[in-house]
Amino acid sequence: MTSPIENGRGSLNSKSLVQGHRFALSKIYDVAIVGAGIVGLATVLELTTRYPRLRIIVLDKEKQIANHQSGHNSGVIHSGVYYRPGSLKARFCVQGAADIVRFCQSHKIPHAICGKLIIATVEDQRPALEELHRRAIANRVSGVRILGPEELREFEPHATGVAALLVPGAGITAYRRVAEKFAELALAAGAEIVTESEVHAIRANNGDFLLETSSGEIQSRFFINCAGLHSDRIARMTGAQLPVRIIPFRGEYYQLSPEKSALVRSLIYPVPDPRFPFLGVHFTRRITGEVEAGPNAVLAMRREGYRKSDFSVEDVSDQLSFPGFWRMAAKYWKTGCAEMYRSFSKPAFVRALQTLIPEIGEADVVPGGSGVRAQAVDRT
Template sequence: MTDVVIIGGGIVGLATALQLKKQRPGLTVTVIEKELSVARHQTGHNSGVIHSGLYYKPGSLKATNCIRGYHMLLDFCNQEGVPYELCGKIVVATKPEEIPQLNILFERGQQNGLTGLRKLSQAEMREIEPYVNGVEGIRVPQTGIIDYKQVAEKYAERFQALGGELRLGERVENITPGNSLSIVVTNKGTYETRLVVNCAGLYSDKIAQLTQREPINLRIVPFRGEYYKIKPHKEYLVRHLIYPVPDPNFPFLGVHFTRMVHGGVEAGPNAVLAFQREGYRKSDVNLKELYETLTWPGFQKVAGRYWQTGLGEMYRSFSKAAFTKALQQLIPDIQEDDLEDGGSGVRAQACDRTGGLLDDFAILETDKAINVCNAPSPAATSSLSIGQTVSEKVLARF
């Protein structure tokens, strides 16, 4: 018997496990991960940005956890020797009609406690990023770059050093909630536990449904983000991180330029529907999972509302020329031949039955389970803070 079973060995599950063992060393905690190593999915396909908290509604879980998590992450990395760089970024309005939304972002950043925020004229932007195109911008000095897979591996190492158990290569197949204990069945064994914590990312809705009889009111819709890399001879075009003003109605930040902590520059991502939950390539298709997405009433409403945006993203997925044109809005000098195929990631985006794409973190609780069902960006930056929030909910049960 174990006190707590955590399902999912990504950065949020491991941060939760670590925080639990630090706060209550005597608690027995087991992390179950279906892959043979940690951080194989959202964490391992992350763009590696340390987010400052600029974008998020003041007082939201995203805002409070991002800002607290930012400082906790940097403290952890300093203590454990995990490399990172606070290189800063600029957010660029490429046309006058984007300036009101840029001003809203600036105000949000101030309300969220960011220090050193600065509005930039076109000339001031060019001093920081000589090749950028825009009419106005914001300088965000607290943004940084890091390798989140390395961070997650360090979480796992510290968790196990504190006596935690990490079970790799085990897939959860069933959960039976009981009066005092729940039974978690995997492909390799059975675990009796007092509490299940679900940090299963792309499958968090599936695991959540196993913990209760009533249907849950959301579904994970997978969106693939595809990147290009800038060829080395053109990396001089990007000094730091360059972001557009995001569409306030869509929970994605738009194509941008990211200098990577291990070298190189990524350009992207777009945001297209993935045809399976772990579909990192265009050719990856799981008909059952695709059917579940397409028949979800919430997704049908999203598709009806954003079909033009979706078609544009899909077109850029198959047209390098169209992708390049989107990038040229920020850096006109970038050319199609300057780009080579990069990586991709899949975002676990929760969508409710009414067609709402959940923008904030979502934690669903039952008597025997705590389900982290929506933890999109900035979850990696916020991981230790989310882990502390969830661990406090856990400890309140004991």
């Protein structure tokens, strides 16, 4: 039996998660949130908790909530190792990790604190590994320490490297389940969530916002943009002059065969390449027990381009017309070409995995899913 959250219909405490709902033109909301991914749903839950009298509506163009980045990710609960000390990313990651674990515990959402190894496979990577250790300590990530080759194998017997950073508090969960629970609680608190309602325009109206959607018009005192892959376009609808544009990158995964999944106990990451804003191909044990390998990071030709063949003239034109795209391409073209090569070459992908677990062979992995990351690129 499917839940109201899973199929986009049904009711919960007299409030519906409905599809294509036609709005009453006379109804004015206090807050309208565009985007029913995990960010938009966390936002509506927090607002309904703090301000229960507010009339809040969440709009999403898809049939289901959490349909894109929130539902296409590896499920990792990151710990705050990578971010510059004192930055908002560092603060929010450390606090968010603790919050999400407590939330999963409170609502019986599957999760596990399995730990993570970030492995330096060659001596040249040791300084970068030590810098990650320094950042983790500065960000107050608990329990982190450097391991030597023998200690590394005690934690992950099939992995190899010259040193590793152990992050014992890293974990995994099912973020779509988290998003569904956010939605369920927000609906119970009186919020409205309407799917299949794409926003086409946003206008000012006597100090309020008038949102033109595929389900009609709504008026709201406040507007919050949580539109993920389309957040820059939604922002431009308000007349905002943005210094950034969303550039989509597809991440493609392989999955270890059931016979080889025992090679990975937890999360195994490489030391990230400082020249590239991604973490590199890695091994992730999912909450369901499967082990994913990946992702790579290749430029997508469509903002929701989960397949290599996906293409959108509008999305590609958006990329090519933005000066920041060309500066990014000039800076990262070598790494980008290597990522593209791995996308089309299974042997090349497997060779990257073998730097972490040499036992992995081409026969041990099968194509898995994919996700698209909204990379906010500025003009510089």
